[in-house]
């Protein structure tokens with residue numbers, strides 16, 4: 001099956017490719033020269049599912065191919081679950097570094113550092129059929145960044161084993177992360193023996 005990865009986030013592309021390598025799918029980047037150009041829609045939904053569906057459906061319709069999108073976020077207990085679905089725009093800041101500094105500022109002096117990452121993967125077929133998979137991981141927000149790998153809020157996210165998410169290799173992150181869990185559910189649903197679906201294109 002040829003599947004378009006409906007994200008312009010290079011960190012997500014790397015993680016999706018690594019986790020799904022064994023499926024035998026041809027995973028195409030959004031900007032693959034063989035594909036028509038698509039602009040991902042604005043994330044106007046109020047849930048990860050809605051936003052992931054917006055991105056996946058828009059891509060599947062333009063491409064005429066199944067498209068896989070991820071919408072994810074960081075939910076911080078002391079901030080009543082914020083930034084959540086607004087994680088990419090936290091503090092209205094447009095760099096990961098800026099958002100991380102803003103998060104540290106918001107939590108300054110707060111004892112409760114609990115947080116969780118959530119990822120929702122949406123696989124949209126061009127005939128309108130949808131599959132969704134969710135994964136979560138709990139942790140704590142560090143007092144300062146640690147680690148060089150990963151992306152986004154990873155350097156501030158402390159796992160129960162004492163490492164930050166940015167101290168993990170791609171396969172190590174897959175084994176514990178929100179996105180890794182959602183990808184594992186998708187992989188299991190599509191591995192050998194699982195029922196196959198005919199992919200048709202709506203004209």
Ligand SMILES: O=c1[nH]cnc2c1ncn2[C@@H]1O[C@H](COP(=O)(O)OP(=O)(O)O)[C@@H](O)[C@H]1O
Nearest residue numbers: 007009070071072073074087088151152153154
């Ligand atoms: O695995 C992760 N680690 C760290 N930060 C993440 C992870 N997944 C998502 N984020 C952050 O949460 C926000 C989620 O954004 P969203 O999923 O809407 O779009 P994006 O594809 O444009 O990054 C981004 O700021 C992203 O950096």
Ligand SMILES: [Mg+2]
Nearest residue numbers: 043051071085
């Ligand atoms: Mg989003």
